[in-house]
Amino acid sequence: xxxxxxxxxxxxxxxxxxxxxxxxxxxxxxxxxxxxxxxxxxxxxxxxxxxxxxxxxxxxxxxxxxxxxxxxxxxxxxxxxxxxxxxxxxxxxxxxxxxxxxxxxxxxxxxxxxxxxxxxxxxxxxxxxxxxxxxxxxxxxxxxxxxxxxxxxxxxxx
Numbered sequence: 001x002x003x004x005x006x007x008x009x010x011x012x013x014x015x016x017x018x019x020x021x022x023x024x025x026x027x028x029x030x031x032x033x034x035x036x037x038x039x040x041x042x043x044x045x046x047x048x049x050x051x052x053x054x055x056x057x058x059x060x061x062x063x064x065x066x067x068x069x070x071x072x073x074x075x076x077x078x079x080x081x082x083x084x085x086x087x088x089x090x091x092x093x094x095x096x097x098x099x100x101x102x103x104x105x106x107x108x109x110x111x112x113x114x115x116x117x118x119x120x121x122x123x124x125x126x127x128x129x130x131x132x133x134x135x136x137x138x139x140x141x142x143x144x145x146x147x148x149x150x151x152x153x154x155x156x157x158x
Contacts, residue, residue: 075120
């Protein structure tokens with residue numbers, strides 16, 4: 001499809017703006033962005049490529065598996081902050097793993113229950129203490145999440 005370039009923003013609904021801001025700014029390390037004057041509590045965040053997160057305080061239904069992924073500059077640092085905060089989720093998509101590409105994959109829940117995937121770049125060095133942590137499973141049988149559904153349908157690129 002011509003003209004499709006980047007995702008401009010992802011909208012995240014939170015129950016408490018201050019808790020949400022603290023999580024995305026302090027735990028994930030995402031920079032705050034200018035936020036327009038709206039008639040409801042909100043905060044925008046920005047990434048180096050121009051993509052934003054638009055956070056709004058509204059009660060909303062949270063999906064269980066739906067998520068978005070953030071590739072971080074320092075997976076080791078983010079892992080440690082998330083572990084300290086107790087927000088790593090290994091129930092939804094399994095333990096932290098190294099994908100076939102070499103990238104690390106981890107999931108967390110923000111204070112409102114939104115699921116966020118955190119990834120590293122394939123060549124990033126991951127500290128040994130993280131690779132040996134109980135929340136991490138590095139093995140050939142944990143390269144991808146296995147649902148047990150045995151339904152291999154998938155979309156194909158043209």
